[in-house]
Amino acid sequence: MNIVEENIIQLTLPTPYEVGDVHAYLIKGDMLTLIDAGAKTKEARESLFYQLKEVGYRPIDIEQIVLTHHHPDHVGLLGEFPRLKHIVAHKAVDLWLTRDPSFLMQNERFFNTFFIQNGIPEKFNYALSELTNYIEVTGEGSLTAILAEEDTLPGHPEWRVIETKGHAQSHLSFFRESDGLFIGGDHLIKHISPNPIIEAPMEEGRARPRPMLQYRNSLKKCLTLGLTTVLPGHGEIFSEVDEVIAKRLFSQEKRAEKVFQLLKSGPRTPYEICTQLFPKHYEKQINLTMFESIGQLDYLNHMNLIDYSLEDGIINYYAK
Ligand SMILES: [Zn+2]
Incomplete structure (x- = not known):
C-alpha cells in the first residue's frame, strides 16, 4: 500500500502470472472508486482486503470499479464488493465479463x-x-456504463478518459489534465514493453486489429498530452514518461x-x-x-x- 496523495492510494496485489504483482488504485472523490481489481485468487483477495483495512475501508465501501482493460490480472476480484453500484470500462470489456x-x-x-x-x-x-478459455480466470459482472475517449470518470470529473488501444482492444487510461498525472494500466510501464496481444475482431468477418500499430499510435498520442507522472498497472511509479515512450x-x-x-x-x-x-x-x-x-x-x-x-x-x- 502506497499513499500517492491524500485521495489516491496505490494497492499492490500478487498475481499467479509471470508479470508479478499488479497495482490497483483507490480514488476518493464523489464516489469511492477502485481502478482495476487484481487477479482472481485467494491471495489477491486477502491482500486487497487487508490493504483496504489499513486505510480504513471495507469491501462494502467500494461504490465503483473502473477497469483499464479486460485482462485477468486487472478484473479478477470484481465480484467481491457487495455494495458495488457501478462498473465502468471500455465497451469491449463487457464481452469478456458477461462471457458473451x-x-x-x-x-x-x-x-x-x-x-x-x-x-x-x-x-x-x-x-x-x-x-x-477465460471463464475460470476472469471476474464476472457486466458494465453499468461505457467509457470512451474524452469522457470523464463518474464521480471524479478531474480524470479524463484516454483511449490507449494496443496491448488490449479495450484499453483505456486516465489523465488528470491539471497536473499531468496518468493512470496507465498496462499501456505505460517503466520496465517492460506490453505485448501487442492479438484479438479477434469484434464483428465476425472484419479484419483483425493490428495492435502494434495501435500501440504506436497510442504512445504518440501520449507524447502530446504533457504527462508528468505515470501510475502504472505494474512496476514503479515513474516520471521520465517521454523517455520511456521514446525508448518503446x-x-x-x-x-x-x-x-x-x-x-x-x-x-x-x-x-x-x-x-x-x-x-x-x-x-x-x-x-x-x-x-x-x-x-x-x-x-x-x-x-x-x-x-x-x-x-x-x-x-x-x-x-x-
Ligand atoms: Zn494486460
Missing part, C-alpha cells in the same frame, strides 16, 4: 484459423486454450529492422519469423512470441516494406 457466447465462439473460430494461417505447428494447439518506439523499430533483414533473405511464415526472433522463448511462450512477431510484420507491412501472399491457406511474408 457469440463473441466467445467467434473468438475460438478466429484463433483456430489464426494458428493454421500463421503456420503454427499442431503441437502448439494446447496453447489455444489460453486464448479462448525505438526498440520496436529496431526489432522490426531485424525482421526485415530476415525477410530479405527469403519469404517466411509468421511462425518461422517467430522461431528466429525468439529462439529461446517461442517453445514455452508461443502465443506471446507470435503476437510480438506478427506485430513487427504488421508494422513493416504498414511501412510498405513487406507484403504477404496466402499459399495453401498459409501466410508467407516477403520483402518488397
